[in-house]
Amino acid sequence: MNLRLRIWxxxxxxxxxxxxxxxxxxxxxxxxFLEMLDVINEELIVRGEEQIAFDHDCREGICGMCGLVxxxxxHGPLAATTAxxxxxxSFKDGDTITIEPWRASPFPVIKDLVVDRxxxxxxxxxxxxxxxxxxxxxxxxxxxxxxxxADRAMDAAQCIGCGACVAACKxxxxxxxxxxxxxxxxxxxxxxxxxxxxxxxxxxxMDEEGFGxxxxxxxxxxxxxxxxxxxxxxxxxxxxxKALFK
Ligand code: SF4
Ligand code: FES
Numbered sequence: 001m002n003l004r005l006r007i008w009x010x011x012x013x014x015x016x017x018x019x020x021x022x023x024x025x026x027x028x029x030x031x032x033f034l035e036m037l038d039v040i041n042e043e044l045i046v047r048g049e050e051q052i053a054f055d056h057d058c059r060e061g062i063c064g065m066c067g068l069v070x071x072x073x074x075h076g077p078l079a080a081t082t083a084x085x086x087x088x089x090s091f092k093d094g095d096t097i098t099i100e101p102w103r104a105s106p107f108p109v110i111k112d113l114v115v116d117r118x119x120x121x122x123x124x125x126x127x128x129x130x131x132x133x134x135x136x137x138x139x140x141x142x143x144x145x146x147x148x149x150a151d152r153a154m155d156a157a158q159c160i161g162c163g164a165c166v167a168a169c170k171x172x173x174x175x176x177x178x179x180x181x182x183x184x185x186x187x188x189x190x191x192x193x194x195x196x197x198x199x200x201x202x203x204x205x206m207d208e209e210g211f212g213x214x215x216x217x218x219x220x221x222x223x224x225x226x227x228x229x230x231x232x233x234x235x236x237x238x239x240x241x242k243a244l245f246k
Contacts, residue, residue: 001027001088004096005040007052013108013116019098029089033076034059034066036088037099053112059084061225064160067167068113069100074164074223082162082225102163104172106210117163119209120177124161126205127198128181130191149187156183158226165220165228171212176220178202179232186239196243203240 003024010017027036034056041051057065066083070076076086091097099113107115159180166174182199185191191198214220214233221230 001029001091001093003027003036003091003094006096006098007040007113008100009052009112010101010109012111017109017112027088029087031088032059032084033068033070033086033088034084053110053114055114056084061085062160064162067102067115067117067162067164069102069167071098074102074167075162075225079222080225080227082160085225102167104163104166104169104211106172106174107163107166115163117161119211120161120163120174122209123174123178123202123205124181127194127201128185130185130194132190132193134190143189145188153184153187156180156187156228156232159184159224159228160226162225164223164225166211168219168223169212169214170217170219171215172210173214173220174206174209174211175214175233175236176224176228176230178206179236180228182236182239183232186235195239196246199236199239200243203236 001024005022005024006019007022008017009020022040024036024040027039031039034054037052037054044051055065055067057063059066061082061084068075068083070083070086075081075083077090078086101109101113102115106119107117110116157180159177161177163177165176166172182202185198186195216230218230221228
């Protein structure tokens with residue numbers, strides 16, 4: 001496949017970026033999107049030019065490091081798929097592909113396609129944990145948990161903290177991310193103890209970091225590679241109001 005790429009290049013957070021065009025030649029449809037970028041970078045090295053900076057780690061859809069807006073969609077055109085799990089067969093020969101970083105003021109660009117997502121770390125530090133001693137693995141059925149609660153908690157725990165929900169939201173809201181953490185901890189007995197303090201602290205930190213509010217558009221859910229659903233935001237709002245008026 002031969003492709004025309006428009007890639008955002010930006011030296012650092014203090015400079016103005018711009019799109020630069022590259023030609024991707026003889027790309028295998030079986031390559032991953034990141035492997036295609038590796039090929040471009042190898043060519044840049046041979047030409048003595050600066051490589052394109054982009055985030056990645058596991059390349060297996062589990063770490064949440066990769067974050068690219070591809071043709072206007074966080075993680076690209078496939079639903080429930082991270083950019084690292086996207087393959088070039090999802091594009092057509094001759095396509096033009098535009099690649100940008102996450103666009104949200106709480107995620108400043110560090111370089112090219114890499115943004116600073118440490119605001120998410122600070123939110124987790126504010127309450128995304130449990131402090132009870134859970135000891136070793138308990139015997140099966142020693143702590144009965146309704147199957148529905150366990151399933152919902154596990155679904156919410158799939159969040160990989162990639163930030164696509166923020167990038168997709170016109171308000172740069174982090175509520176889907178925060179709500180996933182609230183659900184995955186509060187639905188299980190070990191997370192009940194700090195439930196009220198947790199939701200208040202997480203929401204306060206989210207606001208302090210400059211993320212916007214949810215206006216029920218749903219673009220976060222559509223962009224989420226782990227299919228975290230909006231009902232988690234509803235659960236978080238209920239817990240937040242309950243804690244606020246207590
Ligand atoms: S809720 Fe989804 S899109 Fe948002 S950080 Fe978690 S996995 Fe990524
Ligand atoms: S590189 Fe780990 S999820 Fe994409």
